[in-house]
Amino acid sequence: MGAGHPSTPADRSVTGIWPLIGRTEELRLINAAVTGANGYGGIVIAGSAGVGKSRLAQESIHLIRSGRWVSRWVRATASARALPLGAFAEWTGDIAGAPMLVVRNVISHLTAAAPGTKVVIGVDDAHLLDDLSAFVVLQLVQRRLAKVVVTIRTGEPCPDAVNALWKERYLQRLELQPLSLVETETLLREVLGGSVESELAARMWKLTRGNVLYLRHVLERELTDGRIRERSGLWRWAGHPVVSETLAELIEQQIGRLPAPIGDVVDVVSLSEPLETTTLCRVTDREAAEEAEKRGLIVISDSEGTLSARLAHPLYGEVRRARWGPLRLQRLSGEIAVALTATPEVDSRDTVRRAALWLNSDLVANPDLYSRAAAAAMTLSDFPLAERLANESIAAGAGIELIMIRAHALAVLNRAEEAEEVLAAAPSTPALPNADLSRLVTLRAIILLFPLGRPQESANVVTTALHDLEPSKLQNLAPIRCLHLAMSAQPGPAITTMASVDRTILPGLPAMMATWGLIIALGDCGRVAEAVRIAEAGYKLAAHAPEVTYQTIALAEFHVVTLLLAGYVHEAMGAAERTFRECSDLHGRMHSMSTAIMGMAVLGTGRAARATKYLREGLADEYEESDSTGYWYRYSLVLIHALALSGNGPAATEVLQAATSRRHPSFTFVESERLLAAAWVAAAEGAISTAIDTARQAADFAAQHDQFQREVVCLDTATRFGDPTTAERLQVLADWVEGPRATAAARHASALATRDPVGLSDASDRFEEMGDLLAAMDAAAHAATVYRRRGCNGSALTATARAQRLAEACGGADTPALREAQQPSPLTGRQREVITLAAQGLSNKQIAEKMTLSVRTVEGHLHRAAQRTGVSGRGDLGAIITGDQPPPDRGHELE
Known part of the structure; x- marks a missing residue:
């Protein structure tokens, strides 16, 4: 994602002959x-x-x-x-x-x-x-x-x-059938010459229904207008499409000149599909509706005895609406809205549809409908509509409930400053009902904590409210206090804060904040079973409390992270896949976050290249320049890890630099993860000593903050880099935390320290069983190296083959352990590190600075390496490590 710049419309032409896809x-x-x-x-x-x-x-x-x-x-x-x-x-x-x-x-x-x-x-x-x-x-x-x-x-x-x-x-x-969604995405990739965001493909297919001619016209217009553009290797589509005049004329030619009554039928259906035929015939002429169906302009379907009308093709509506003036939109919206009052509201979607029509009509405002629909729109993640409806309701005199809905919607829409102004001006005296006051303070604290990135001010809002409240009301603010502590890397105090609080009687929003805070804190401490139970209760809460339905996506993230840290990789994948499915039909932040969560879970299995695809797509909406919520920062750390493991060191370095400059002040609890990302970048560059030192720094941070489960991951990473000194601490941690990762990591560390290839192979089996193929690969690679140094060539070959099999299962991987196992060499680890840096073009002085050595020591390593390998020159030495031919223009000096 890094600091890549978006392409301009002129960068890509879609004229000429397109490839034939799916035929x-x-x-x-x-x-x-x-x-x-x-x-x-x-x-x-x-x-x-x-x-x-x-x-x-x-x-x-x-x-x-x-x-x-x-x-x-x-x-x-x-x-x-x-x-x-x-x-x-x-x-x-x-x-x-x-x-x-x-x-x-x-x-x-x-x-x-x-x-x-x-x-x-x-x-x-x-x-x-x-x-x-x-x-x-x-x-x-x-x-x-x-x-x-x-x-x-x-x-x-x-x-x-x-x-x-x-x-x-x-x-x-x-x-001949139109292209499927998969075929449409393939065609877009071929035409655009790069990876395509799945949401772009889905929107394009939904609009064109796989019609190649329509697709071509839409793509050309959207590229020309700059709504479809590429950034950091991913093509995205932002904004609403505009139908070109050429395409409009083409479609109008196909559907023919429509008499006014039939045109009304098409227009009414386009505004509110699917529309029950009884309602359609209240607004339009029945014979005209029958003729529209006969002409193939609308399609009538029967669902459990109820007939509903849809457009035969989405572009029919786009073309017709482009010809309207505002008065026609208002009139038709009002006629449909009035006709719908003759039937009862079925569900929240029905309520939102009626309110949207009424809002866009020339009818007198309907505050009661707007109020009910604003809450429903939040549940359906239609935040722009929720904000409009809430604003109209507030203008008509609605109270604190609609004020909070509007502020919440504004925050999600990256208008957090407006949201803070709305809440700061809201009534906040103790005279408010307990539930309303606690929700108001909680929501304001959340907005200050996340999109505004002002954690201290967020904490101050809660502290002030705690001083002003009577004792009976205090427990409703404990959840946001718990979240503050958990996110500031204080898991113990976070758990203690909620110890005496009855979560079952909390209002929806505070209850969800308690769920977030406790999952983070318990997961970091290693109390996985408790964290999972609270996550399951959180999902049930979201199902029955519409105001926090949107918050389920963050709950899923914290749940998946807890499982991955502990080594329950299969369970983490299951939770991520469920969330991804549930958000597949949504747009915007929900879809992006579910995609990023999938990337994080996939990375937990070791499939770094596949994870990178998910993560790049999930982060496409959240460029680092405009990130305020912490979402880009948080998942950029995962992306750095994935890029480094995929062997894409330069890209990982670029994202790391961007993430370091955009550190979110509210995300202290992932500081060890940031340090680990830097460690993996160093490892990708061949600076193994730096990688180990940085991983140990991450472990120290986690230990100082009682984040024992994160400490396990940090120490295990150092072990995988070749650090033989982690065994004692990992054994202690294995007795403290739950989950299979700690015991497997302790086994790996102990076997590496004692050069026990059987123990290393056993650790590899344990990692593979829990689903972390990359950790299993590194343990197998370590076993191969130990066997080879003992002269057990047969066992070494077997262990190497296992490591290579696991690497292939990961879709390719690049780690220090695998590189060492695949290249038997008389060189020491330090000599290999010096040569790797030299092969990148670093001078002896630069290598000395990077490794904190003297220049003379670096020269000594290079000379001894040349003696052991029988080669001369930096280029020849580098070729031993990289497997590449030495560049012909490089000198043969070791200096």
Whole structure:
């Protein structure tokens, strides 16, 4: 993510021929039909306009021509249909003769070919052929004079001779379907030349329904206008699409000129689909609705006896709405809203839909509906609408409940300063009901803590409220105090704060804050079972308390982190996958966070490259320059780790620099994680001593703050870098914390300290069983190195093979342990480190500064390494480590 700059619209052109994606099976069928493998004389490709019939036909003929074939291409048009044989004008010659003689002449010209050569003829848009041209095509097929590939538009009337082509089974018929979502994403990647955010692909598919022609027009316009652009290797789509005039004209041509009543039907459905037909017919003419369905403009579906209408294609609505003025939008919205009052509200989505229509209409304001819908919109993560509805309600005199909803929505929408102003001006005296006052203070403290990044001011707000409240009200503010302590890396006091609080009677928001704080604190301390029980209770709370439904995503993050720290990797993946599924249909922050959580869980399995994809996508909305919530900072640490493990050291360094400069003041509890990210970057650069020292610093920070589970991870990382001094402390921690990671890490450290290859192999098995393939790989690599140094070459090869198998299962990995195991060498670890840095172009002085050595010591390491390996020159020594050829322009000096 780093400091990459977005591309400009001019950086990418989508003109020219696009690749043919998702049509492998269709090409096989066409080839079989044309070559006679299935007994047909060719094929009819049917499909809707823009689905790709013509391109598929042309590509199939091009592939067939690679043999002894000659091709012809005929394109029927509406204008040529007015002339007999208009489509074959190129081959008619003199048309003054008898029609049959002219037909014979056309056929003769079309089928003329060298001896031994076959003819294949493509006829595009055959539904537009005049009758005589259609007769020519039928003659070609019936008399087997040529193979034919015909395209027709589904739903359009065809000449009888064209219908006979497949009805009489002369030609096979293929119904060409639009591209699937997966195929659409693949096509976008190919056209844009880079990775595509899954939400971009999903939105594009939802809008175009896989119609390639529509997709092309939409993509061209969005690129030109800069709403689709690339940043840090990922193409994203921000904002609402604008339909180009060319695409609008194309769609209007396809749907035809609509009488006003039918246009009203399409417009009403576009504003509120799916719309029950009873409501539709209250607002529009029933006969017009029937005609709209007959024309394929709307689709009627039956769900448990209830008929509902949807647009046949989303772009029909986009094109129609682009032609409206504001008065038409207001009038239609109001008519639908009034019609909906005749039916009861079914659920929160129904409430939100009615309120949105009313809000956009010319009707008198409806504060009661707005108030109910604002809360429902928050539950559905529609924060812009929630803010608008709450603001309208407040203007009409609504109280503290709507003030909090508006402030919460503003904070989520990156308008935290406005949110703080709203809450600071709200009534906050002890006269407020206990539940309302505690929620108000809690929400204000959260906004100060996260999006505003002012943890001390957040704590002061709570402290002031605690002084002003009577004792009976104090426990409702304990949860936010607990969260403050947990996030400031004070897990013990955080847990103590909630010890005497009955969480079951807390209001929704304070109860969720208690859940967050306790999961963080208990997880850091190593009390995993308690943390998991509280997480499960938190999910139940969110299911029954609409005001905290949105907060479930952070709950899921803390839950997954706790499981990963303890070594419950499979369980962490399960929790992450569940969250990802639940947020798959959402947009914005919820979708981004669920994607980042998936990346974190995938990294926990060791699959760094796959994790990087999720993390880059999850962070795409949260660039470091505008990050205030701490979300980018928090997940950038995970991304750094993934990039370093993938062997992408430069990218990891870039993100680390950005993260260091953008450290969020409220996220002290992940400080050890930041240090570990720096350690992995050092390891990726080959600076192993620095990596070990930094990992030990991370462990010291965790130990000083009683974050024992995090200390385990830090010490285990140092072990994996080759530090043999971690065993004693890890053994102590294994007795203190829960989960399989601590015992596996202690086993690894002990075996490394005693050079016990059997113990190292056992540790590898333990890590693999718990799901951390990368840690298992490092332990196996250490075993291979120990075996090799003992001269046990067979066992060394076996352990190396295991490490390589695990690396492949991870999708490729780059760690110090694996590098050492894969390159048997007479060099010491320190010599390898010096050579690695020298191979990167560092001078002896720079190496000495980086490793805190004297220049003379560095020179000594290089000379002894040259003596042991029998090579001379820095380039040759570097090649031993990297496996690359030494650069020809490098000198042979060791200085």
